[in-house]
Amino acid sequence: MDGAEIHGLFNYWMVIILMMIGFYTVVSRGNLVKKIVGLNIFQVSVFLLYISIGKVSGGTAPILTGEPEVFSNPLPHVLILTAIVVGVATTALGLALVVRIQNAYGTVEEDEIQELDDEMEFGTGESKEDGP
Amino acid sequence: MTMEFVINMSLFVFLGLTAFAILKLRALFAVVMLSSVFSLVSAGLFVLLDAVDVAFTEAAVGAGISTVLLLVTLSLTARREKAPHRAHAIPLAVVFLTGLALVYGTLDMPHFGDPNAPAQTHVAPKYINDTEREVGMPNIVTAVLASYRGFDTLGEVTVIFTAGIAVLLLLGASIREPDGVRIQTMDHHLVLRVVTKVLIGPILLFALYVQFHGDYGPGGGFQAGVIFAAAFIIYALVFGLENARRAVPGQAVRILLACGVLLYGGVGLISFLFGENYLNYSVLGATQVAGQHLGVLLVEFGVGLTVSAVMVSTFYAFAGQNPPISDEDW
Amino acid sequence: MTALIVDAFSWACLGAGSVLVLIGTVGLIRLPDFYARMHAVGITDTLGADLILLGLMVQAGFSLVTIKLLLIGAFLFFTSPTSTHAIANAAFTSGLRPLVADEETEREPAEEKGDQA
Numbered sequence: 001m002d003g004a005e006i007h008g009l010f011n012y013w014m015v016i017i018l019m020m021i022g023f024y025t026v027v028s029r030g031n032l033v034k035k036i037v038g039l040n041i042f043q044v045s046v047f048l049l050y051i052s053i054g055k056v057s058g059g060t061a062p063i064l065t066g067e068p069e070v071f072s073n074p075l076p077h078v079l080i081l082t083a084i085v086v087g088v089a090t091t092a093l094g095l096a097l098v099v100r101i102q103n104a105y106g107t108v109e110e111d112e113i114q115e116l117d118d119e120m121e122f123g124t125g126e127s128k129e130d131g132p
Numbered sequence: 133m134t135m136e137f138v139i140n141m142s143l144f145v146f147l148g149l150t151a152f153a154i155l156k157l158r159a160l161f162a163v164v165m166l167s168s169v170f171s172l173v174s175a176g177l178f179v180l181l182d183a184v185d186v187a188f189t190e191a192a193v194g195a196g197i198s199t200v201l202l203l204v205t206l207s208l209t210a211r212r213e214k215a216p217h218r219a220h221a222i223p224l225a226v227v228f229l230t231g232l233a234l235v236y237g238t239l240d241m242p243h244f245g246d247p248n249a250p251a252q253t254h255v256a257p258k259y260i261n262d263t264e265r266e267v268g269m270p271n272i273v274t275a276v277l278a279s280y281r282g283f284d285t286l287g288e289v290t291v292i293f294t295a296g297i298a299v300l301l302l303l304g305a306s307i308r309e310p311d312g313v314r315i316q317t318m319d320h321h322l323v324l325r326v327v328t329k330v331l332i333g334p335i336l337l338f339a340l341y342v343q344f345h346g347d348y349g350p351g352g353g354f355q356a357g358v359i360f361a362a363a364f365i366i367y368a369l370v371f372g373l374e375n376a377r378r379a380v381p382g383q384a385v386r387i388l389l390a391c392g393v394l395l396y397g398g399v400g401l402i403s404f405l406f407g408e409n410y411l412n413y414s415v416l417g418a419t420q421v422a423g424q425h426l427g428v429l430l431v432e433f434g435v436g437l438t439v440s441a442v443m444v445s446t447f448y449a450f451a452g453q454n455p456p457i458s459d460e461d462w
Numbered sequence: 463m464t465a466l467i468v469d470a471f472s473w474a475c476l477g478a479g480s481v482l483v484l485i486g487t488v489g490l491i492r493l494p495d496f497y498a499r500m501h502a503v504g505i506t507d508t509l510g511a512d513l514i515l516l517g518l519m520v521q522a523g524f525s526l527v528t529i530k531l532l533l534i535g536a537f538l539f540f541t542s543p544t545s546t547h548a549i550a551n552a553a554f555t556s557g558l559r560p561l562v563a564d565e566e567t568e569r570e571p572a573e574e575k576g577d578q579a
Contacts, residue, residue: 007137008243013235014144020231021151028223031213033160033205037167040198041151044174047190051183056252057245061184062272063349064264070247072182073256074272078281080186081273082288085354085439088193089295092446095205096302099453102209109214321551327544334537 011052018045030110032098036091043087050076050083136180143177158213160206168199184350185273188342192358197443200365204450268421269347269428277352278428282411285431286396289438293393296442300386303449321370328370335363343436347425353432357439364444373451385445392438399430468520475517482510495561496553504546511538 022045025038054076062074098108105113150170157163171194178187242249259276267275277285339360346352368376399411406415413427414420489502515535522528 005243007133008246009238009241010137010141011144011244012238012241014141014148016231016234016238017148018144018151019234020227021148021155023230024223024227025155027226028218028220029155029213029216030218031160031210033202033209034154034163034213037154037163037202040167040194041154041170044171044190044194047186048174048177048181051178051181051186052244053241053249053251054183055181055245056247059182059247061182061350062260063184064270064272071260071272073252074259074276075256076251077183077186077273078276078284080183081189081277081352081354082284084186084189084193086288086291088198089292089442091198092201092442093295093298093302095201096299096446096449098205099208099450100302108209111218112214321548323544323547323551327540331537331540 012049015045015049015052018048032101032108032110033095036094036098039094040087040091043083047080047083050080140177140180143173143180146173147177158215160211160213161203163213164199164202164206167202168195171195171198185271185352185355188350188355189358192355192362196362197358197365200447201450204447208450208453266420267424267428269425271347271349271351273350274346274352274428274432275424278431279413279424282400282413282431285435286400286411289393289396289435292442293389293438296389296438296445299446299449303453324370328366332363332367335359335366339363339440343432344429346432347428353435354439357436357441358443360436360440361443361447365447368447368451373448377448380444382445382448385441385448388437389441389445392434392436392441395434395437396431399427399434403427472517472520475513475520479510479513479515479517482506482513486510496558497550497560500546500550500553504543508539508542511535511542 019042022038022040022042025041026035029035029038054073056070056072059070059072062071062077101113102108105116107113107116147170150166150173154163154166154170157166171190175187175191175195178184178190242251246252259272259280263269263272263275267279269275339356342351342359343353343356346356364376364380367379399413399416401410403410403412403415408415411427413431414423416426417423483506486503486506489506490499493499493502512535515531515538519528519531519535522531
């Protein structure tokens with residue numbers, strides 16, 4: 001793998017690293033708010049991937065100025081613009097659910113919620129596997 | 133190793149460090165602040181990658197609204213995360229394997245910035261070359277967003293509308309005033325009150341500028357809606373929720389929420405009345421370019437209305453909740 | 463000739479602004495107390511950002527971009543100190559007090575420094 005290829009693929013690899021950090025945060029952490037923040041990291045890294053695909057070297061922002069120029073691809077910008085706003089809508093909805101979960105269970109830690117759910121389902125005879 | 137690549141690399145390294153810190157920290161307030169920093173640095177990276185509209189939206193939405201909502205949620209739930217005590221091997225293995233698979237996938241991708249990549253040679257040249265003639269506005273992104281891909285944007289405005297409705301359903305759209313001031317008025321913070329009073333006017337003016345200038349530069353309905361909502365949110369934070377509710381009542385916000393989507397869909401229906409396809413703006417004016425301009429203007433205004441109403445009503449819904457710990461006991 | 467002066471001036475502003483922000487960052491990491499850190503960052507950030515904007519304005523010449531940069535500079539001039547004040551005020555009203563030197567320990571650090579230097 002020569003320098004030109006590393007130069008050409010560096011952006012994508014960094015995006016993948018960010019994506020994996022976000023993914024790991026969602027999967028391994030138990031706090032619901034932290035999961036939503038991890039999901040945000042994942043979303044932003046996907047946006048970076050799309051925008052990196054659309055970049056043309058030597059290009060400029062796709063706004064016509066009257067002079068002939070090389071423009072970067074406007075289509076990923078459009079897609080990501082809508083994706084960002086939809087992302088914040090999803091985040092708001094997720095946070096509303098977290099607030100309701102807090103009201104219902106008194107906690108936003110995933111394992112405590114699971115314990116309370118098990119107690120409700122099977123009664124209090126169950127042994128607690130991992131105590132607080 | 134051009135300067136642009138060096139800046140690119142350093143911004144990505146910043147993002148990586150910030151994401152790692154978000155993963156490791158257990159103080160949730162610091163996590164939320166770092167996520168705001170993450171959004172802002174990624175907005176800078178978007179500017180470097182020539183995506184100015186996207187950078188604008190990410191800065192306004194990610195570093196603004198998202199942070200406010202996360203902070204309000206934090207004040208209603210816990211402030212620290214419990215120490216993770218589960219086994220880390222399986223999630224780590226899954227993440228590592230997924231990362232490897234993705235890296236293997238990128239080995240076939242065209243290099244970064246390649247002008248002959250398939251992404252740049254398919255539909256994009258048509259948009260870049262034909263916008264001047266068919267739509268007549270300098271900002272190609274707005275032309276594609278509102279005119280060439282108008283259906284996508286209609287669907288997305290509906291998604292935002294649905295999310296706003298869902299948040300209202302979940303957190304209560306009660307019209308009665310919440311008893312017990314949830315957010316204390318900062319009557320004794322003189323500096324904050326004065327500066328907020330000075331700033332709210334320019335912020336609203338700037339929102340209108342961004343809304344209607346989206347044809348000529350970075351801007352448009354989404355960014356303008358978020359900035360518009362930010363002015364009302366800062367008013368609610370500093371002067372109290374009841375004052376904000378008196379200025380912009382919840383019922384009015386809910387009506388505006390629906391009016392935005394109605395405007396967008398209505399513009400399409402008017403095209404029907406002229407005998408053309410849905411959302412074909414060319415018939416709205418004397419010439420095609422005039423019709424496109426008018427159509428894009430109305431449609432972006434509808435988007436701005438819905439986005440700002442959703443943000444404001446979501447903030448009202450979150451801020452109207454009663455916290456489990458009152459401010460004195462904390 | 464004037465182009466050279468303009469370039470030199472904008473280089474000086476950009477350099478000075480960046481150095482100030484860097485100094486503020488060092489203060490943020492090294493200073494011992496919350497209020498000392500807010501003091502370092504609040505002041506240097508405002509002036510550093512405004513100097514950088516001044517350097518960019520000089521580069522842009524007389525155009526619309528300069529007016530926009532001027533407005534951004536004015537906005538930062540108002541909001542950056544205000545947010546510093548808001549954070550410090552919030553800390554104070556929730557009980558955090560500044561770290562002050564008291565009579566007994568004042569002489570000891572001086573002796574320690576004498577040994578280490």
